[in-house]
Amino acid sequence: MNRRTVLGGMGVLGAASLASRLVIVSGRAADRRPPSIAAPRFQLPLKIPPVLEPAARTETQDEYDIVQREAELEILPGHITRIWGYQGCFPGPTIRVRRNRTAVVRHTNQLATHTVVHLHGGITPADSDGFPMDMVKSGESRTYTYPNRQRACTLWYHDHAMDRTGENIYRGLAGFYIIEDEEELALPLPRGSFDIPLLLQDRTFNTDGSLHYDTGRHMGFEGDVMLVNGVPWPRMDVSTCKYRFRVLNGSNARFFELALSNGDPFTLIGTDGGLLPEPVPLKALPLSMAERAEVVIDFSRYTPGTKIFLLNKREKPELTQLMRFEVANREANEAKIPARLSDPRFLNRPKTPTIRTWDFRAGFSLSEGPPPIVWTMNGKRFDPDRIDAKVSLGEIELWHFRNQAPLRLLGRPHNAHTHLGHFQILERNGKQPFVHERGWKDTIALEKGEEALVMVRFEQFRGRYLLHCHNLEHEDHAMMSRFDVV
Numbered sequence: 001m002n003r004r005t006v007l008g009g010m011g012v013l014g015a016a017s018l019a020s021r022l023v024i025v026s027g028r029a030a031d032r033r034p035p036s037i038a039a040p041r042f043q044l045p046l047k048i049p050p051v052l053e054p055a056a057r058t059e060t061q062d063e064y065d066i067v068q069r070e071a072e073l074e075i076l077p078g079h080i081t082r083i084w085g086y087q088g089c090f091p092g093p094t095i096r097v098r099r100n101r102t103a104v105v106r107h108t109n110q111l112a113t114h115t116v117v118h119l120h121g122g123i124t125p126a127d128s129d130g131f132p133m134d135m136v137k138s139g140e141s142r143t144y145t146y147p148n149r150q151r152a153c154t155l156w157y158h159d160h161a162m163d164r165t166g167e168n169i170y171r172g173l174a175g176f177y178i179i180e181d182e183e184e185l186a187l188p189l190p191r192g193s194f195d196i197p198l199l200l201q202d203r204t205f206n207t208d209g210s211l212h213y214d215t216g217r218h219m220g221f222e223g224d225v226m227l228v229n230g231v232p233w234p235r236m237d238v239s240t241c242k243y244r245f246r247v248l249n250g251s252n253a254r255f256f257e258l259a260l261s262n263g264d265p266f267t268l269i270g271t272d273g274g275l276l277p278e279p280v281p282l283k284a285l286p287l288s289m290a291e292r293a294e295v296v297i298d299f300s301r302y303t304p305g306t307k308i309f310l311l312n313k314r315e316k317p318e319l320t321q322l323m324r325f326e327v328a329n330r331e332a333n334e335a336k337i338p339a340r341l342s343d344p345r346f347l348n349r350p351k352t353p354t355i356r357t358w359d360f361r362a363g364f365s366l367s368e369g370p371p372p373i374v375w376t377m378n379g380k381r382f383d384p385d386r387i388d389a390k391v392s393l394g395e396i397e398l399w400h401f402r403n404q405a406p407l408r409l410l411g412r413p414h415n416a417h418t419h420l421g422h423f424q425i426l427e428r429n430g431k432q433p434f435v436h437e438r439g440w441k442d443t444i445a446l447e448k449g450e451e452a453l454v455m456v457r458f459e460q461f462r463g464r465y466l467l468h469c470h471n472l473e474h475e476d477h478a479m480m481s482r483f484d485v486v
C-alpha cells in the first residue's frame, strides 16, 4: 500500500487521528530524492557576483537592463548545470546604488516560465514591488522603479511569481542589491575587496548535473550540497585584516545558525534594514530564510596558514561546514569598527496603536496531499483579490506574529516577512528580542510555538503589499496575506 492509498482510504478523520497518520508522510524520511553528485569540499575558490553596470545614467537615476535567461554552468566540476539566471548569472549580478538615486531596472524574461521581480527590503511603489500576479510572461519585459529613499542596507532581488517562487529562486533567480549612503560611507568599515557578499543556499543535483527540485510536499525544500555564492563548499583566501561580510540566507527552507569553527567571536554590525547603532560581539548568529546579517570578522588575530570554517551549527554533521577561510597573507587594512555605527532613528511606541495579529499555521484540506495540509495566515490561504488589512500610510502599528502549532506534529518553523515596511522587534515570547535582532528588520524567524510583537510603519507608497512566510514552499502553498496601504 503506498502513501496515497493510505491517506485516500481515510475518509473524514478526527484531527488527532489524522495527525497520528501524518507521521508516515511528513518530514524528511518521506522524501524520495536522487543521490546528489559528490561535490569537492573546500577546494573551489569563492566567487563574488559581478556588479552590474548601469546601461545609462542621468543626474538623478541609474538605468539597468537585465535579461532573465537560461545558462549552462559548471557548478560541480565536470558537470553542466542548467540554471535560470538574471543575465544568466548564478547568483545574479549585484546592483549597488546610492540612497536617493532612483534605479530603473528593465527585466526581460527569456525563460520558459512566468516571472516576477521583488526587491526584498525595498521601500518600493506597489506597481514595482512584484505582486505575485504581476507576472511577466515569457518574451515580455517589465520595468521596475526603485526610488531608494531608505537608509543604507543589504537587500536582495528575487523572483516572486504566484505559486512558483520556490522553483524560480531555486533555479537561480536571486541577486544582491546594496544601497549605500553618506552616513555609512563616512565610517572606516572594511570596503572594496574587503566588503564581501555571501549568499548561502542549499541545492540537490541529479547525477546528470541538473538541479533537482521538489517542494518537500510543501514542507520546504532542503538540499544536500551547500553553496556560497553559487560555489559548492568554497574556500576563501583571506589576509590578516578585517572583512565585512554581508550574509544572506537565500535558501528556500533551511535555517542557519552561523558560527566560526574555532569558537571565536565575530562582530554583528547590521541587520536586514542596515547598520545597528553599535556593534555587537557574537559567537553564534541565527539566520532564517531571506534574513541578512552584516558581520565583521577580524582575521588579524590569526597567523598565515590558519584555517577556519564557517559553520551552520543547526545542521547534521555532514552539512555543518559551509565554507573555509584560509589565512593566506599578512596584510593590514585601515578598517575599524567604530563604537558608534549609525543613528537608526527608531520609532517611539505609540500610546494607543492599532494592533493586528497574524497567525501562521497549518490547515487541513482533504483535496490536497499527501499530506492534506495547506499553509495559512489567520486560517486563510492567500487570495490576491482579498484585502486582509487596510493600513494607514505613515501610521505606527503593532503587529503580533504567532507561529501556531495546534498539533505538535504540524508545527514547523516559519518566518514573517513584510513588504514595504521595516519593523523593530519589541518582544519575542513576551521577553526582550535577541541581541542580534535589535536593529531594523523586514523578516523574523518564528520557531514552533513562538510569537513576536513588532512595531512597523509603512511609508512613502500606497497600494497592495504582502506579508508572508519566507519558507518558499510555504509561501507558494499560500501562506501569504495581502494588505493595502491606504
Ligand SMILES: [Cu+2]
Binding pocket: 360, 375, 413, 414, 415, 469, 470, 471, 474, 475, 479
Ligand atoms: Cu512557513
